[in-house]
Amino acid sequence: MITKTLKTGIFIIAVASFSFVGAQEKVADKKHKSEKMFLQLDKNSDNLITLEEFKSLMMKDESKKERYENRFTELDSDKNGTLDREEYKVAFGDNRKKQTSSIKVEKKKE
Known part of the structure; x- marks a missing residue:
């Protein structure tokens, strides 16, 4: 017979694993959205975004x-004069939170 403590432990591990999988799916979805936006901006499919391409989709006004x-x-x-995938990732991808938090730390030091 399984003890109550063991049942609780198995339940906690199950919940934690589902939480971890959910978090990983969110990260993958964010990467997918970032990539999709890059492809929309890159009208001529040269893997570079020019100023005109950037303005054509981003600028509504x-x-x-x-x-x-x-x-x-x-x-x-x-x-x-162009944004490549790395520059785009820094601005709009996963690294955005890391970049903005490091900027805040630098401002506090000054």
């Missing part, structure tokens, strides 16, 4: 043109 141009310039870390 013409009055915000300068704001989107400035944002694109910030994201273009190598300053070559």
Whole structure:
């Protein structure tokens, strides 16, 4: 006969494993959304996003043109006029939370 403690332990392990699987699915879904958005922005399928491609999908209001141009310039870390997959991942992918949290830490130190 299985003791109450053992039953409770098995139940906790089962719940924890389902939670872990759910968290992994959320991460995979986020990566998928990020990749899908990159492909939508990359109109000519050259694995690079130009300023015009970026503005064509992102900019809904013409009055915000300068704001989107400035944002694109910030994201273009190598300053070559295009966003590659790595630059895009840093801005919109998994690393976004890590990047923003490190920026907050740097600001607090100053």
